[in-house]
Amino acid sequence: xxxxxxxxxxxxxxxxxxxxxxxxxxxxxxxxxxxxxxxxxxxxxxxxxxxxxxxxxxxxxxxxxxxxxxxxxxxxxxxxxxxxxxxxxxxxxxxxxxxxxxxxxxxxxxxxxxxxxxxxxxxxxxxxxxxxxxxxxxxxxxxxxxxxxxxxxxxxxxxxxxxxxxxxxxxxxxxxxxxxxxxxxxxxxxxxxxxxxxxxxxxxxxxxxxxxxxxxxxxxxxxxxxxxxxxxxxxxxxxxxxxxxxxxxxxxx
Numbered sequence: 379x380x381x382x383x384x385x386x387x388x389x390x391x392x393x394x395x396x397x398x399x400x401x402x403x404x405x406x407x408x409x410x411x412x413x414x415x416x417x418x419x420x421x422x423x424x425x426x427x428x429x430x431x432x433x434x435x436x437x438x439x440x441x442x443x444x445x446x447x448x449x450x451x452x453x454x455x456x457x458x459x460x461x462x463x464x465x466x467x468x469x470x471x472x473x474x475x476x477x478x479x480x481x482x483x484x485x486x487x488x489x490x491x492x493x494x495x496x497x498x499x500x501x502x503x504x505x506x507x508x509x510x511x512x513x514x515x516x517x518x519x520x521x522x523x524x525x526x527x528x529x530x531x532x533x534x535x536x537x538x539x540x541x542x543x544x545x546x547x548x549x550x551x552x553x554x555x556x557x558x559x560x561x562x563x564x565x566x567x568x569x570x571x572x573x574x575x576x577x578x579x580x581x582x583x584x585x586x587x588x589x590x591x592x593x594x595x596x597x598x599x600x601x602x603x604x605x606x607x608x609x610x611x612x613x614x615x616x617x618x619x620x621x622x623x624x625x626x627x628x629x630x631x
């Protein structure tokens with residue numbers, strides 16, 4: 379099989395579990411060297427070992443990207459350690475649900491800081507390197523893939539601020555796409571429906587029960603389904619940009 383990303387470098391945030399973990403493995407299988415970024419260093423180390431054992435190359439970058447300084451440092455460590463940057467996957471996120479009137483405002487701030495500001499900080503730091511890669515490297519194209527949500531298209535009760543952050547991801551992605559298109563830096567947003575990850579487990583039991591009841595017994599997406607979607611987007615020919623892609627479980631209403 380052709381390794382379509384051979385010689386490129388990718389950075390994946392939120393790589394310690396779920397979609398980020400699966401995406402890092404998928405990009406490595408396509409030949410990219412991958413910087414795995416997240417807060418749980420032990421999990422990142424295990425992931426890097428898995429990539430290395432399969433013949434790939436990985437760089438562990440422990441970081442909390444909720445500050446501009448930390449996001450910029452993660453990007454710089456990637457470029458210094460792996461030589462360049464061709465692909466950024468902004469996956470780190472938090473979903474804390476519940477009624478807005480009784481919400482803990484700290485939960486709102488945490489979601490805004492990671493889902494929106496962390497994504498924007500990392501993109502801001504990465505853009506100069508991506509522009510450089512698109513101009514100077516053989517593929518002549520670079521990618522930012524932002525992981526949004528179905529909740530970034532439709533707002534739902536119990537998810538007011540989570541939806542607000544994901545609507546923001548969609549708006550930021552589209553505006554940035556327009557700004558960078560002529561430089562062949564493609565900006566895409568993937569909007570998954572329900573995915574079987576640990577994301578919902580950050581909520582109290584009563585909220586988790588509400589989520590399960592709302593979904594019923596449908597077969598949910600797996601992390602690999604979204605990793606496959608990322609792989610599809612970043613391996614398109616230079617003249618093809620997938621700006622937005624909604625991925626639902628077949629049974630999800």
